[in-house]
Amino acid sequence: MHYFFGGNKSFWRDTVSTIIDRSFYEIGYNHWFQWIVKGFVVLVLLSAGGYLVLQFFKKQVSTNKLFLSSLFLIAGISIVSTIIQHHFLGTLYLMDRTVLFLLVLFNLLLVFFINEISKTRKLVAWITHLFAVSVIIHFVLSFNFKYVLEWKLNADTKEMLTDLEKIKEIPKEKNNVSVGIPLMFETDINYYRDIKNLSWLNTVSRSTYTTMLHDYFYLAQKDLAKLNPDSIEIIKTYPITKNVLAKPKYRFRNISAGFDKELYFEKEPVQRFYIESHIEYSPGFTYIINDSIASIKNAVLIFKTKVMTYAIKNSNLSIVVSLQNADGCYLWQNAYIRDYIKEENVWTDVYFSCIVPPEVKAGDELKVYIWNQNKQELFVKSMNLKWLQYQ
Incomplete structure (x- = not known):
């Protein structure tokens, strides 16, 4: 259940109305037609409930009616429990896709209720035919290959x-x-x-x-x-x-570098750093923001590295950029290195840019590194980090 998603008006307005409105799939049916459909839903539920209660008092309950009774009880318990949870626990009323299960229950309840009634009143069976034709027409009107309504x-x-x-x-x-x-x-x-x-x-x-x-x-x-x-x-x-x-519409005219830092690995074997499976964090950059660059709020971080790997498919290494102050981390962005590598065993330039948030201040700490969270392998030849200022 999505506890953060839902409504707090009423079960009718948040749950019933939204699922019916969504079922119309944004087709502009007449306002009165929409209310007729909503009234039909209420009528079916009340009629099915009344019919089952009447059969119970007439002592005409049989195994044939158990499935219909079970459907009604499941639907009833779902509705009542949702309302009780809202009032006593403060949970939100279900909306949209979270209440689709009630739509399935209603359709089953309608079919088996009409089937039960039609045993004694044959003309009632035509309701299912009319309902089926209406659903098919609606399906044809709303069908498309471009999107689903929720997305x-x-x-x-x-x-x-x-x-x-x-x-x-x-x-x-x-x-x-x-x-x-x-x-x-x-x-x-x-x-x-x-x-x-x-x-x-x-x-x-x-x-x-x-x-x-x-x-x-x-x-x-x-x-x-x-x-x-x-x-x-x-x-x-x-x-x-x-x-x-x-x-x-307008581009910044003046672009300058607040700093430009390089990191090479000439002293490493074959002049490259090997991120082995037991290494979680690569060497990187740590920088304390000073007054001169903090004063210009329009800034972008540009990170470049040259890497090579023997296995792209399972690679999950990522570039991480973070900014933190005394209150904690207020910027954390990452980019997966595999998104840039097209060939294995080939040195590849990887670029990642990050807009500096306007709340950056002098004394904040900047960190940029490669995170090997799944303990994989990567060769790194060089790293470069620029702080570009736009005016």
Whole structure:
């Protein structure tokens, strides 16, 4: 159960209404038709309950009715327990996909209830035929190959990445492209980035704020509305989701290096560092932020390393960038090295950029290293870390 996901209005409004509305699949049926459907659901539940109670008092309960009785009890207990948990334990009412099991129970209850009634009233059986025809018509109207309703906002992500690959302009100082996104797009973009080997695209991370340090943006309409329209240039609006691919309208003119650090391994055997299976953390960079670089809030970290591995498939090593102060770590981002390596036994340049959060202050500690969390193997020839300031 998703304890953080749900509603707190009422069982009818949060659970019943949302699952029925979702079942309409955003088809604009008449308002009265929608209320008729909701009334039909209530009518079936009350009729089935009344029928079973009546049969019980008439002492006409048989083994044939046990399955129908069991379905009604399961549905009833599920509904009542949800309401009780909300009032006594403070749990949220189930919504959307978390309540799909009730939709299955209702359909089973409807079919077996009509089957039971039709034994004595043959005309009632036509209700199931009418219901089946209605469901088929609705299915035809809502069927598509582009998206499922719960994840509709991600329907255009694949197309967006194809478009971006064609038009991308990679900044010389970064060697890759960064895309600003809200949380909902993070998993999907990184998935396509991995399976399509989009090494030109920096690993994306969700952010609570939008900065013009990104090279491009992929935003939903609600996120776009938070930005100053004069600060961005919309490249494309996608028809299904209305999401937009955009870029900053104005670029920073002055770019300077706050620091530029190198790490070579000439003294190691064959002039490279060998991250063996028993080594969890590689050598890396540790830097205490000073006043001169903390004063400029528009900054990007650029990390570059040259690596080689004998096994890409099972490699789970990652680059880690972290910033922490006396209160703890407030930035932790990582990028998997396997996303950049296309061939085994070949030295490969790996790039990762990270936007410095505006809350950085003098005295904070910056760390950048390779994390070997699953105890695998990697050869590292060099590392480079730059702090670029944009003005």
